[in-house]
Amino acid sequence: MTAQGEAVSGSLGTRRSITTILGQIFGPLLQIFYFVIGSAVILGAIVIILALLLRGTRDDIDLLQGTLIILPQVIVDSLVRGFLYAMIALGYTMVYGVLEFINFAHGEIFMVGAFVSAGFGLVLANSGALETFNPFAFVVIAVLLGAAVSGTLAVSIERVAYRPMRNSPRLVLLISTIGMSLLLQDLVRIIATMTPLGFNARVQTPNLGSALTLAQIPLGERTINVIIDSRSLIFILASIVMLIFLNYLVNVTRMGKAIRAVAQDMPTASLMGINVNNIIALTFLIGGALGGAAGVLFGIRVQAINPYVGFLPGVKAFTAAVLGGIGNITGAMVGGIVLGFLEAFVASYLSLFTAGQFAGANYADIAAFSILIIILIFKPEGLLGEATTQKV
Amino acid sequence: MGVLLQLDTVHTYYGQIHALKGMSITVNEGEVVTLIGSNGAGKSTTLRTISGLLRPRQGQVTFKGARIDKIPPHEIVKLGIAQSPEGRRIFPRLTVLENLEMGAYIHPSGTPEYRNDLERVFNLFPRLRERYKQKGGTLSGGEQQMLAIGRALMTRPSVLLLDEPSMGLAPVLVEQIFDIVKEINAQGTTVLLVEQNAHMALAIAHRGYVIQTGQIVLEDDARALSKNEMVQKAYLGIE
Ligand SMILES: Nc1ncnc2c1ncn2[C@@H]1O[C@H](COP(=O)(O)OP(=O)(O)OP(=O)(O)O)[C@@H](O)[C@H]1O
Ligand SMILES: [Mg+2]
Numbered sequence: 227m228t229a230q231g232e233a234v235s236g237s238l239g240t241r242r243s244i245t246t247i248l249g250q251i252f253g254p255l256l257q258i259f260y261f262v263i264g265s266a267v268i269l270g271a272i273v274i275i276l277a278l279l280l281r282g283t284r285d286d287i288d289l290l291q292g293t294l295i296i297l298p299q300v301i302v303d304s305l306v307r308g309f310l311y312a313m314i315a316l317g318y319t320m321v322y323g324v325l326e327f328i329n330f331a332h333g334e335i336f337m338v339g340a341f342v343s344a345g346f347g348l349v350l351a352n353s354g355a356l357e358t359f360n361p362f363a364f365v366v367i368a369v370l371l372g373a374a375v376s377g378t379l380a381v382s383i384e385r386v387a388y389r390p391m392r393n394s395p396r397l398v399l400l401i402s403t404i405g406m407s408l409l410l411q412d413l414v415r416i417i418a419t420m421t422p423l424g425f426n427a428r429v430q431t432p433n434l435g436s437a438l439t440l441a442q443i444p445l446g447e448r449t450i451n452v453i454i455d456s457r458s459l460i461f462i463l464a465s466i467v468m469l470i471f472l473n474y475l476v477n478v479t480r481m482g483k484a485i486r487a488v489a490q491d492m493p494t495a496s497l498m499g500i501n502v503n504n505i506i507a508l509t510f511l512i513g514g515a516l517g518g519a520a521g522v523l524f525g526i527r528v529q530a531i532n533p534y535v536g537f538l539p540g541v542k543a544f545t546a547a548v549l550g551g552i553g554n555i556t557g558a559m560v561g562g563i564v565l566g567f568l569e570a571f572v573a574s575y576l577s578l579f580t581a582g583q584f585a586g587a588n589y590a591d592i593a594a595f596s597i598l599i600i601i602l603i604f605k606p607e608g609l610l611g612e613a614t615t616q617k618v
Numbered sequence: 619m620g621v622l623l624q625l626d627t628v629h630t631y632y633g634q635i636h637a638l639k640g641m642s643i644t645v646n647e648g649e650v651v652t653l654i655g656s657n658g659a660g661k662s663t664t665l666r667t668i669s670g671l672l673r674p675r676q677g678q679v680t681f682k683g684a685r686i687d688k689i690p691p692h693e694i695v696k697l698g699i700a701q702s703p704e705g706r707r708i709f710p711r712l713t714v715l716e717n718l719e720m721g722a723y724i725h726p727s728g729t730p731e732y733r734n735d736l737e738r739v740f741n742l743f744p745r746l747r748e749r750y751k752q753k754g755g756t757l758s759g760g761e762q763q764m765l766a767i768g769r770a771l772m773t774r775p776s777v778l779l780l781d782e783p784s785m786g787l788a789p790v791l792v793e794q795i796f797d798i799v800k801e802i803n804a805q806g807t808t809v810l811l812v813e814q815n816a817h818m819a820l821a822i823a824h825r826g827y828v829i830q831t832g833q834i835v836l837e838d839d840a841r842a843l844s845k846n847e848m849v850q851k852a853y854l855g856i857e
C-alpha cells in the first residue's frame with residue numbers, strides 16, 4: 227500500500243504525464259474546433275435550406291448556386307472575425323474572472339495594437355527597408371511589438387486607474403474604465419494626427435504573398451473556388467498559436483494556477499504566499515498582450531485604421547465573452563467563434579436572400595445580436611457557463 | 619521552549635466595528651494552544667490578524683521575536699505561519715492536487731522536499747491521495763477540511779493556525795481530525811486551534827484561552843480550563 231502510494235505521489239510530485247499536459251493545452255482548443263465545425267455545419271445547412279426554400283421566388287439568379295459559391299469565402303471570413311473576437315474577449319473575461327468588473331478600455335488596448343502595426347510599417351517604409359523585409363519576420367516582430375506595447379499599457383492603466391479604486395463599488399470602477407477608454411482614443415488621435423501616421427493611418431506591410439487556392443469544386447458551368455487570402459491565413463494561424471500559448475500558460479504553469487486561485491478566492495490565495503497584486507497585474511499583461519496582438523493582426527489585414535477602430539470590435543468581443551460565459555477562458559474563445567460565424571453568415575446571406583434590400587453591416591449586426599439575445603434568453607449563464615469548470 | 623508567536627494588546631477593526639479590543643496571547647514552540655469562545659467573539663479575526671489579512675490598528679504581533687503586523691499576508695506565510703481558514707476555503711475549481719500545489723506555491727516544485735511534503739499529507743489523509751484528480755468543490759465537507767489542513771501543511775509551517783476544523787463534521791470524523799492535529803503537533807508543528815467544540819479542543823491542547831467580545835477573559839493550561847466552572851457552564855454545556 228505504502229510502496230504503491232509512494233509511486234503515486236512520486237510521479238505526481240515530479241512531472242505530470244505528458245498526456246495530461248497535452249490534454250490541458252489542447253482540450254480547450256479541441257472545444258473551439260468543435261464549435262468551429264458545429265457553427266460551419268449548422269449555419270451552412272441553414273443557408274442551403276433557405277436557398278432551396280426561396281429558390282422559386284427569384285428568377286434573376288440561381289439562389290442555390292449563389293449560396294454555394296460564396297460559402298467558402300464566408301467561412302474564411304467567419305474564422306477571421308471569430309478569432310478576432312476570441313482574442314479580444316479573452317482580455318475582458320480574464321479581468322472579469324479575477325476582479326469582476328468589465329474593463330471597457332480594453333477595446334482601446336486593441337486599437338493601440340493596430341497603431342503599433344501602422345507605426346512599425348511606417349518606420350520601415352521611411353527607412354526604405356519595408357519592400358525587402360522578410361514577410362514572416364515582419365508579422366512576428368509586429369505582433370510581438372504590439373503585444374508588448376498593449377500589455378505594458380494595460381498593466382499601467384490597472385496600476386494608476388483601477389488599483390486605487392479596487393475596493394470602491396463596481397460602478398465607480400466601470401466609470402473609470404469608460405473614462406480610460408475615451409482618454410486613450412483622444413491620446414492616440416492626438417499622437418496620430420501630430421505624426422506622419424495621420425488620423426486615418428495606413429498599415430504598410432511587405433508583400434505578404436498572394437491568395438492560396440485550396441480547392442476548386444466544379445458546380446454546373448461554374449466552379450466554387452476555395453480561396454484564402456494570405457492576410458486572413460496569417461490572422462487565423464497566428465491566433466491559433468497564441469491561443470495554444472495562452473492555454474499552456476493558464477492551465478499548465480504554476481503562474482497560471484495562481485491566476486486561477488486568485489480568481490477563485492483572493493484572500494485565501496494570499497494565504498498561500500501568492501502576491502495577489504502581481505497576479506492581477508499579470509492578468510492585465512496577458513489580456514492586454516493578446517488584445518494588442520489581435521490589433522496588429524487586424525491592422526495588417528484591413529490595412530487602414532483610425533483611433534476609433536477599437537470601439538465596435540471591443541463591444542462585440544465583450545458580447546462574445548458574455549455569450550461564452552463571462553469569466554470562463556474557453557468560453558471567451560468559443561463565444562468569439564460563434565459570434566464571428568453568426569455575423570459573417572448574416573452579413574453575407576441576408577443581402578443575397580433579400581435581393582440586396584437588407585445589405586450592409588448594420589443589418590448584419592441587428593440580426594446577429596438578435597440571435598445572441600435569443601441564445602442568452604435560453605442560456606443566460608452563457609454557452610459554457612456552468613457546464614465546464616475552466617473558469618479562470 | 620521559547621515564545622514563537624505573540625499578540626500584544628492588539629486592536630483590530632472592520633471599518634467602525636471594533637472586533638479585537640486589546641487581545642494578548644502567547645504561543646510557545648511545540649505547543650497546541652486553543653482559543654475558545656462563542657460566536658462573534660473574535661476568534662477568526664484573531665487568526666486573520668496574525669496572517670496579515672487584517673491590519674491591527676493598535677498593538678503588535680511578533681513572530682520569532684520580530685514584528686509582523688505590517689507585513690502583507692503572502693510574506694507572512696513565507697516566515698512559517700500557515701492558516702487553514704474558517705469555512706475551509708478550498709479553491710473549488712482546482713483539483714485536489716492543484717490545491718496542494720498552491721499550498722506549496724512558496725517552495726520550488728518537483729524537489730525531493732516537495733515530494734516529501736506531498737507524501738506526508740497523503741499519509742495523514744489517505745482520502746486525498748485517492749481523490750487527487752477531483753475538483754476541490756466536489757469534495758465532501760470532511761474531505762475539504764482535510765484538504766484545507768493538508769494545503770496549509772504544504773507551506774511547511776512552523777505554526778499552523780486552524781479555524782474550526784471540526785465545523786460541520788460527523789463526530790467520528792471530528793475525532794479523526796483531532797487525532798491528526800495531535801499527530802501534526804507531534805511531528806514538530808506548533809498549533810493554534812480555534813474551536814467551538816471546546817471539549818475536544820481542550821482534550822488535545824496544552825494551554826487554552828477564552829475569548830469574549832474581542833478580549834481574553836481567561837487563560838490557563840488545558841486541564842485546568844476544562845475544570846473551570848465558567849468554562850464548564852458556557853462552553854462545555856455542563857451545569
Ligand atoms: N467582514 C466583516 N465585516 C464586519 N464585521 C465583521 C466582519 N467579520 C467579522 N465581523 C465582526 O467581528 C466580530 C468578530 O467576528 P469573528 O468572525 O472573529 O468571530 P468568531 O469568534 O470567529 O465567531 P464564529 O465562532 O461565529 O466564527 C463579530 O462581531 C463580527 O460580526
Ligand atoms: Mg470564526
